[in-house]
Amino acid sequence: xxxxxxxxxxxxxxxxxxxxxxxxxxxxxxxxxxxxxxxxxxxxxxxxxxxxxxxxxxxxxxxxxxxxxxxxxxxxxxxxxxxxxxxxxxxxxxxxxxxxxxxxxxxxxxxxxxxxxxxxxxxxxxxxxxxxxxxxxxxxxxxxxxxxxxxxxxxxxxxxxxxxxxxxxxxxxxxxxxxxxxxxxxxxxxxxxxxxxxxxxxxxxxxxxxxxxxxxxxxxxxxxxxxxxxxxxxxxxxxxxxxxxxxxxxxxxxxxxxxxxxxxxxxxxxxxxxxxxxxxxxxxxxxxxxxxxxxxxxxxxxxxxxxxxxxxxxxxxxxxxxxxxxxxxxxxxxxxxxxxxxxxxxxxxxxxxxxxxxxxxxxxxxxxxxxxxxxxxxxxxxxxxxxxxxxxxxxxxxxxxxxxxxxxxxxxxxxxxxxxxxxxxxxxxxxxxxxxxxxxxxxxxxxxxxxxxxxxxxxxxxxxxx
Numbered sequence: 001x002x003x004x005x006x007x008x009x010x011x012x013x014x015x016x017x018x019x020x021x022x023x024x025x026x027x028x029x030x031x032x033x034x035x036x037x038x039x040x041x042x043x044x045x046x047x048x049x050x051x052x053x054x055x056x057x058x059x060x061x062x063x064x065x066x067x068x069x070x071x072x073x074x075x076x077x078x079x080x081x082x083x084x085x086x087x088x089x090x091x092x093x094x095x096x097x098x099x100x101x102x103x104x105x106x107x108x109x110x111x112x113x114x115x116x117x118x119x120x121x122x123x124x125x126x127x128x129x130x131x132x133x134x135x136x137x138x139x140x141x142x143x144x145x146x147x148x149x150x151x152x153x154x155x156x157x158x159x160x161x162x163x164x165x166x167x168x169x170x171x172x173x174x175x176x177x178x179x180x181x182x183x184x185x186x187x188x189x190x191x192x193x194x195x196x197x198x199x200x201x202x203x204x205x206x207x208x209x210x211x212x213x214x215x216x217x218x219x220x221x222x223x224x225x226x227x228x229x230x231x232x233x234x235x236x237x238x239x240x241x242x243x244x245x246x247x248x249x250x251x252x253x254x255x256x257x258x259x260x261x262x263x264x265x266x267x268x269x270x271x272x273x274x275x276x277x278x279x280x281x282x283x284x285x286x287x288x289x290x291x292x293x294x295x296x297x298x299x300x301x302x303x304x305x306x307x308x309x310x311x312x313x314x315x316x317x318x319x320x321x322x323x324x325x326x327x328x329x330x331x332x333x334x335x336x337x338x339x340x341x342x343x344x345x346x347x348x349x350x351x352x353x354x355x356x357x358x359x360x361x362x363x364x365x366x367x368x369x370x371x372x373x374x375x376x377x378x379x380x381x382x383x384x385x386x387x388x389x390x391x392x393x394x395x396x397x398x399x400x401x402x403x404x405x406x407x408x409x410x411x412x413x414x415x416x417x418x419x420x421x422x423x424x425x426x427x428x429x430x431x432x433x434x435x436x437x438x439x440x441x442x443x444x445x446x447x448x449x450x451x452x453x454x455x456x457x458x459x460x461x462x463x464x465x466x
Contacts (some may be wrong), residue, residue: 045062048128059117066106073099092399094445119170125161168288174280186271189264207254244411337367349402370459376425378446379418
């Protein structure tokens with residue numbers, strides 16, 4: 001794809017060079033050669049046709065994908081087996097939540113895709129057809145063959161200008177749409193960073209769990225109950241096993257908080273870059289419209305349009321290359337994090353937590369973070385189970401303690417510590433912007449043995465997918 005755009009840029013650059021040379025050296029008749037102009041036009045049209053085919057195919061495939069997502073969500077809406085609290089209450093299902101996020105993401109980008117399809121598919125197709133007709137007409141004229149007598153030079157100029165105005169206007173619309181969306185996304189991520197920042201102690205550099213209890217979108221009573229519980233544990237003596245466990249949990253959530261800040265800062269910066277590119281697109285579109293209007297009123301400046309077009313294609317190649325590099329970096333990150341996570345498949349929660357705090361690979365690994373949060377949400381209580389909650393908590397705590405590494409000096413896990421982890425994980429996700437219904441859905445999935453689904457949802461959430 002990049003190679004094709006690079007070739008197209010080269011053709012456009014050559015055309016722009018000839019146009020500028022013609023302006024500075026009127027005696028140079030290279031640009032007037034039918035063979036040269038036909039060759040350049042043919043090359044540009046070939047690349048344009050390839051883009052048209054790609055654009056239309058991609059649009060059709062994305063629409064089909066959107067239809068499948070909508071059908072899946074409708075099927076989940078009608079699934080009576082999904083747990084809910086009442087006829088008018090949200091559905092507590094991770095499957096349903098994931099489907100809603102996928103549909104929301106599809107709908108969020110649909111307007112941009114429609115504009116792109118109209119611009120690079122429909123309007124550009126009309127422009128290419130016109131270019132081909134003009135090129136064929138001019139080439140045949142040199143051999144004494146006259147066709148398309150109605151397609152005069154004046155009409156061709158008017159139609160070319162009209163297509164330029166149409167494509168330019170759609171560039172402006174696309175730029176405005178992308179700018180609004182990128183500013184919205186950047187604002188949302190900065191709000192997350194700000195909420196997490198307010199939870200860090202000014203002197204300690206560690207997260208304040210009581211402050212974190214107040215940062216989520218939740219009822220005041222629950223937030224106050226959590227903060228009171230943490231305060232009571234903090235008031236215990238320094239030798240208290242539960243207070244030592246609280247300090248350990250605080251270290252874990254300090255790393256989680258730093259990880260969330262880092263990711264959302266990255267998202268905000270990416271949104272800023274998208275906003276800047278959107279502004280550049282608006283400027284390019286406005287310039288194209290201006291050139292088209294000037295041509296319509298009789299001001300002929302072909303070199304300006306050629307130079308602007310070549311510059312934009314070059315910029316598009318740069319952006320595409322940067323996007324490809326970012327995707328490769330993301331794939332490398334996911335692979336590296338998956339490899340790191342696989343090290344802990346048989347590990348005790350205490351070992352994973354300690355490495356998450358201290359180990360260079362595990363520290364800052366979002367997949368390890370997601371796995372820890374799944375374990376924390378599953379501890380101390382079951383949403384759907386006939387077994388004794390206390391008995392299950394004791395069994396889980398004993399399993400963690402018995403399987404931890406001999407050299408791990410972290411505090412032992414207690415039943416009360418499991419309850420603390422569960423409540424803290426809930427507060428943490430609420431503070432990052434997850435709704436209580438979404439957290440509830442994850443807890444239900446864990447209780448039903450769907451830990452992999454719960455992990456996938458938390459992992460995507462930590463990567464910025466709400």
